[in-house]
Amino acid sequence: MRLLAIALAACASCAGHAASPGLVASSGRLPPLAAVDPTVRGADYLSAVAAQLQPRWAAFLEDCRLRLPAGHRLNATALVATIDLAIGPDGKIVEQREVASSGNGDFDTAITDVLADASPLPRRRRT
Numbered sequence: 779m780r781l782l783a784i785a786l787a788a789c790a791s792c793a794g795h796a797a798s799p800g801l802v803a804s805s806g807r808l809p810p811l812a813a814v815d816p817t818v819r820g821a822d823y824l825s826a827v828a829a830q831l832q833p834r835w836a837a838f839l840e841d842c843r844l845r846l847p848a849g850h851r852l853n854a855t856a857l858v859a860t861i862d863l864a865i866g867p868d869g870k871i872v873e874q875r876e877v878a879s880s881g882n883g884d885f886d887t888a889i890t891d892v893l894a895d896a897s898p899l900p901r902r903r904r905t
Contacts (some may be wrong), residue, residue: 826900834892857885861893869898 811832814824842852859880864873871893879886 823900823902830896830899831892834896838888838892851882852884852888854882857882859886859889861889863893865899865902867902869901871897871899 811828814821814828818824842850846853857880858878860877862875862877863871866872874890874893876886
């Protein structure tokens with residue numbers, strides 16, 4: 779069963795991540811991610827998933843910002859990719875399918891790496 783489509787973008791928040799000593803940021807911090815609309819069906823679950831994915835995604839973006847030049851392809855704020863996930867009741871990702879690529883293979887690979895690192899996702903509650 780398809781449960782969730784996520785879109786991870788380069789414009790996700792990096793707030794709360796301090797710069798490592800000796801590294802100089804190549805660009806400014808990005809704005810915070812918008813909250814999940816509470817009127818959307820499954821908003822509580824989507825918020826729980828976002829809370830698990832966001833710190834890992836922000837760490838990736840912050841690492842790019844600190845270690846790569848501002849003009850590097852991974853620092854392009856227009857990068858967006860969409861992944862369709864099927865999540866089992868236990869929170870394990872049972873299937874993932876790329877719906878839209880960012881056009882940058884390294885960025886798209888980072889998304890699958892973040893998903894793997896964050897798995898299992900929160901358990902689904904039966905409704």
